Amino acid sequence: MKYDGRWSLTAPDRSGGVLTRFLFFTMLFFSVSATGCARGFAAEDLSYHTYDTMLSELRRLEKDHPKTGKLHDLGVSSDGLTRVWAFKISDNVEKEEDEPNVLLTGGIHGNEPVASEMALFTIRRLLSDDSRRALIDKTQIWVVPMLNPAGHKAGNSHNNANRVDLNRNFPVDWTGDDLDAVEIELQNLVKNLHRRRPHVVAGIDLHTYGRVYLIPWAYTRKKPADWAAMKDLADKMAKTSGYRSLQLTEYLHKKIPGGAADYLYGRCGTFHYGLELGTSHALPVEQLGSLCRKNLPGITIMMNRVHTRALTGHVTRNGKPITAVVEVDGIDKPDNLRRPYMSDAVFGRYYRILLPGAYTVRFTFEGKKIVKEKVIIAGDRQTVLDIEFP
Numbered sequence: 058m059k060y061d062g063r064w065s066l067t068a069p070d071r072s073g074g075v076l077t078r079f080l081f082f083t084m085l086f087f088s089v090s091a092t093g094c095a096r097g098f099a100a101e102d103l104s105y106h107t108y109d110t111m112l113s114e115l116r117r118l119e120k121d122h123p124k125t126g127k128l129h130d131l132g133v134s135s136d137g138l139t140r141v142w143a144f145k146i147s148d149n150v151e152k153e154e155d156e157p158n159v160l161l162t163g164g165i166h167g168n169e170p171v172a173s174e175m176a177l178f179t180i181r182r183l184l185s186d187d188s189r190r191a192l193i194d195k196t197q198i199w200v201v202p203m204l205n206p207a208g209h210k211a212g213n214s215h216n217n218a219n220r221v222d223l224n225r226n227f228p229v230d231w232t233g234d235d236l237d238a239v240e241i242e243l244q245n246l247v248k249n250l251h252r253r254r255p256h257v258v259a260g261i262d263l264h265t266y267g268r269v270y271l272i273p274w275a276y277t278r279k280k281p282a283d284w285a286a287m288k289d290l291a292d293k294m295a296k297t298s299g300y301r302s303l304q305l306t307e308y309l310h311k312k313i314p315g316g317a318a319d320y321l322y323g324r325c326g327t328f329h330y331g332l333e334l335g336t337s338h339a340l341p342v343e344q345l346g347s348l349c350r351k352n353l354p355g356i357t358i359m360m361n362r363v364h365t366r367a368l369t370g371h372v373t374r375n376g377k378p379i380t381a382v383v384e385v386d387g388i389d390k391p392d393n394l395r396r397p398y399m400s401d402a403v404f405g406r407y408y409r410i411l412l413p414g415a416y417t418v419r420f421t422f423e424g425k426k427i428v429k430e431k432v433i434i435a436g437d438r439q440t441v442l443d444i445e446f447p
């Protein structure tokens with residue numbers, strides 16, 4: 058059965074009628090659920106969710122994992138009815154801790170339900186798999202399974218209720234703070250998730266389809282300042298699933314402004330990727346489980362990245378946290394197109410994701426500068442460098 062550009066039971070049907078297609082998928086679902094159980098996989102791994110069944114599943118997961126899972130309401134979506142929900146996974150999940158944040162978003166395009174299922178699958182595995190406990194203990198993981206619930210609910214529309222493609226609608230100027238011109242889903246994501254957490258260090262925006270990891274920028278053919286480390290991470294993730302990794306402009310064969318990866322990297326410093334899953338918008342339900350299992354290792358590598366081969370520490374003055382600019386020679390230049398990395402006001406924490414090697418790092422606060430030469434980034438762990446300004 059071939060996807061014809063519309064994923065709807067009322068779409069023109071070339072495969073024998075609406076009823077046939079409905080019965081086919083119903084039978085497929087029940088037969089696959091049965092084999093799934095026999096193989097030891099939970100049957101719920103292998104079904105598509107509506108907005109309502111997704112929300113009740115997230116509520117159930119929160120109830121079953123009260124110490125590590127918490128549902129956050131990011132706000133109403135463009136239809137005025139549905140809401141965008143973020144699921145946080147961490148130890149001490151009720152608290153905002155001095156830990157790096159990572160982000161996984163799905164369903165920014167409402168006609169890409171595989172992306173929402175990949176996000177939900179990730180939540181379930183993180184909560185239930187003890188081998189990922191160390192990651193949860195030192196990271197605040199945010200998963201937004203349906204970033205465009207209006208599109209999903211309105212019959213799987215690519216766009217939101219205002220017929221806007223959200224992945225072309227992010228602010229194109231991230232030097233300012235103006236979000237008024239963008240759609241409510243994006244305003245809520247940025248205001249209620251990113252701006253309350255200075256260190257969303259890495260992220261993936263899930264899509265279908267293409268079997269490729271996509272790297273900023275999309276609005277310019279220039280390479281990002283952090284290209285070497287970004288491309289290295291993309292290659293490592295892509296290798297786990299046999300996918301490719303490319304810069305967005307290379308993949309799109311043109312420059313496109315307003316994408317999630319550009320804004321979240323340019324404005325927030327997040328190593329943010331697009332991941333085009335699989336080979337179809339409408340993956341048959343019996344293939345959903347294997348696609349999710351195949352792509353989970355890449356997503357986990359992204360979530361773990363900041364705990365290896367990175368520079369971190371606290372910047373203080375008189376023992377109190379301060380917001381200093383943290384620049385790395387050879388990477389940070391006046392024209393590098395993203396905002397500079399800073400330590401945060403609450404903890405004084407900063408992060409820089411780097412490749413192994415020796416670096417010179419500059420910390421600047423109120424015109425004063427502290428330069429640290431030969432900071433060595435090791436291959437397998439974080440390098441900690443705390444700075445106290447006089």
Ligand SMILES: [Zn+2]
Pocket residue numbers: 165166169263264265
């Ligand atoms: Zn998409």
